[in-house]
Amino acid sequence: MLSGLVACSESIPRVDNRPHSAFNQMAGQDAPPARIVLVMKSPTNPYFSELARGASRAQLETGIDLSIKVAHEDDALEQQIRLIDEVIEKHLADVIVIAPTDSIRLVPALARARKAGIHVINIGNRLEPRIVALYGMPAVPLISIDNASAAYQVAGKLAEGLPRGSKVAIIEGLLGTNNTRQRTEGALQAFSEAGLRVVAKQSARWKGDEAYQVTAQLLRDYPDLRAIFCSNDMMALGAARYLREKGMTRVRLAGFDGITEARSALHQRQLVATIDQHANEQGYLAVRLAVDALAGRPLAAETLVDTELLTASVPPAP
Template identity: 30%
Template sequence: MAVGRRGLGRDGRPTLEQVAARAGVGRGTVSRVINGSPRVSDRTRAAVEAAIADLGYVPHRAARALAANRTDAIALVVPEPEARLFAEPYFSAIIRGVSAELADTDYQLLLTLSRTPKERQRFAQYAAGNRVDGVLLVSVHGEDPLPELLGQLGIPAVMNGRRSADEPFPHVDCDNVAGAQLAVEHLLGRGRRVVATITGPLDMYAAWCRLAGYREALEAAGHEDDDSLVWRGDFTEESGYHGMRELLERRPDIDAVFCASDLMAAGARRALREAGRTVPGDVALVGFDDSAIARHMDPPLTSVRQPIEGMGRAMARALLAEIDEGMPIHRHQVLPTELVRRGSS
């Protein structure tokens, strides 16, 4: 019986129909008001809005999604291992940024930690099947098929970071090169002459950039390229420790070190202490990430800060633009980094 068309929703909540009845208009009109269509007279709009307020009407998401073929939801996909190892507050800062940007919209944030690469692959199907309006990708590695998969499926997506200098995929990154330059210029500016660096794994583009920034800054200051001052680490504390020992052995005249992560700087600090070098007296130290560790080292570590929350916001903005304008204007964004000066340099 098509009579049921009148009652409250199954769970007692008012429906569109109810609001329409109350306002003395048709369903279509209420729908138009809710969706901000201009084709409604002011009188009617006011009446409908009053009815909505009276009834405490809230649109039913699922019904809406079904009828309109959209979901008002975007997914944030993080590989499980990253969530574990992320420079501590990175993960939550990204979420905070995204969330802040989404707060003014009707979008929901869906969280997906994908454990295995396989799960990651299945996510594309899932995304299409369950209808997510868009996807935010964090920490994408070189071999990850997800970006391309999403591209093929025509699902709007934005990633955090880049996989290479000419990353084609829409992304938001921070300026690692400039950050490293800042760090090294600062060191040189404080009168340091022999500046070494401990790099991240160079197959990661961010690590590569930080090394590039280090080199550029030295070159700009007229220093010659000197490989004996570069040690290749892997972002772990251990690699920072070993790297520092090695560097000290190779070049006892080192008076400054730029570490591509705070964690490595912590390792380097330990090695320096063991070697009897003071910080910043004998050797000045600068890290990257501006993590909690940096703030609590002894002395507190000068470090390059990334605008993590800002990246989250930018990603969300770009994605929303891509979703409802078809194509974002800023497909590629690089946000500035900043040097936070502390006692270690």
């Protein structure tokens, strides 16, 4: 059964319980279904809606009881902490699957969950292993991608054909998160190898509206800027909106996530490239991993899903 949706958009799926249950067959037909809570970030980013669909697909296959709880914003750290504490206090879950807003500051709440006997699975943004160990938690299994490698591919595509010494910038996600840091590192490496000059790095906290404003400021400060790598598609689309409104066609943009709107922007030549994280597969694998945890099966410390570089040659999403 899928239940407990909090502050989520209509695009996040709701599914009905099905009589078949792989987990119940394993644990005994009379055993109550395993309870898994997926704590996500903002439903305004289609990436997370797709991640939820993948989790729901695994729910249909396993028959577990899946609840999806959603923070209002990508950077809603305090709300995610409250959601985790609610799960602990009300005994709502056997496993928490967490897409953390912050790699460090969410760890104490998750340590409380683990102390209460709740398994923890990490999806997407990696929890900081050093802090996890500091709080006495066992290593938290991770489902994610190689963010640095993927950003390197996207930024490399963005750099193609630009003269050496061209000025470029990076619009970062939320500072203090592993995925922001890794994507910046990958982009910096690609720009360095292409001989480009990174004149600015600025956070827009994953938000399109903030990226719009950051882009405006970047172009006031560096009117000869040639390209901007954005750490997610929402920010790339915000930057593209600014360029479109100002009639600027000389500045190249690239994003990260492969959401439907970004694919359309590729087709319209508003973006040069983005990366498909296969969020559906990440959500699916996280729930399957949670079921394995409850069954006492050995878990891989890290499962990295393959990514796909998308360029203007990729057909737009239907």
